[in-house]
Amino acid sequence: GQQVMQIPQYQHVQEGEDFTTYCNSSTTLSNIQWYKQRPGGHPVFLIQLVKSGEVKKQKRLTFQFGEAKKNSSLHITATQTTDVGTYFCAGTGNQFYFGTGTSLTVIP
Amino acid sequence: NAGVTQTPKFQVLKTGQSMTLQCAQDMNHEYMSWYRQDPGMGLRLIHYSVGAGITDQGEVPNGYNVSRSTTEDFPLRLLSAAPSQTSVYFCASSYRTGQGATYEQYFGPGTRLTVT
Numbered sequence: 001g002q003q004v005m006q007i008p009q010y011q012h013v014q015e016g017e018d019f020t021t022y023c024n025s026s027t028t029l030s031n032i033q034w035y036k037q038r039p040g041g042h043p044v045f046l047i048q049l050v051k052s053g054e055v056k057k058q059k060r061l062t063f064q065f066g067e068a069k070k071n072s073s074l075h076i077t078a079t080q081t082t083d084v085g086t087y088f089c090a091g092t093g094n095q096f097y098f099g100t101g102t103s104l105t106v107i108p
Numbered sequence: 109n110a111g112v113t114q115t116p117k118f119q120v121l122k123t124g125q126s127m128t129l130q131c132a133q134d135m136n137h138e139y140m141s142w143y144r145q146d147p148g149m150g151l152r153l154i155h156y157s158v159g160a161g162i163t164d165q166g167e168v169p170n171g172y173n174v175s176r177s178t179t180e181d182f183p184l185r186l187l188s189a190a191p192s193q194t195s196v197y198f199c200a201s202s203y204r205t206g207q208g209a210t211y212e213q214y215f216g217p218g219t220r221l222t223v224t
Binding site: 006009030031033035041042043044045048088090092094095096097098099100101 | 141151156202
């Protein structure tokens with residue numbers, strides 16, 4: 001079946017440092033979505049990428065979809081304590097295929 | 109709109125007991141799904157539904173049943189609880205999904221289940 005892997009599993013950064021999480025699929029994805037889950041909370045949708053090579057920005061967050069539509073990345077510039085949480089990618093098709101997530105800790 | 113609601117928030121079961129986790133959405137979404145979340149395992153799909161009367165298995169369906177008699181409700185039944193089913197369960201809904209168009213998923217607040 002379709003598998004979506006994310007690396008790293010955990011990341012600790014000093015506040016102000018950058019952060020990147022990578023998502024890789026075993027098969028070509030139709031679209032890819034990104035979600036954020038705060039500690040103790042539920043996943044919340046951030047963005048969807050549709051086109052090959054697409055890049056989208058949301059303030060300090062930059063999302064990329066690979067040319068082959070098999071990988072994606074989320075980059076956060078100058079992390080803040082409000083960025084703490086777990087970031088999930090999800091490939092889409094007839095169902096959603098979630099990655100294993102990257103847990104981000106920001107040290108003040 | 110209440111969005112996606114789940115009940116109960118917390119539940120403790122003994123091994124062998126059965127129970128139903130409730131999920132409802134008021135957004136007229138076609139797609140609904142159940143996930144379980146365990147440490148280090150991400151979100152694993154249990155069952156999903158693309159519309160009333162239609163359900164299908166996800167990655168980890170064993171030990172769980174679902175039905176979708178209405179657009180709004182998608183209950184998850186644990187037939188005979190086992191300690192391995194201790195987890196946090198999330199229900200989610202989406203306007204639609206499929207190869208042609210995909211929309212964001214809205215998640216409920218989750219049910220924390222412990223089986224002793």
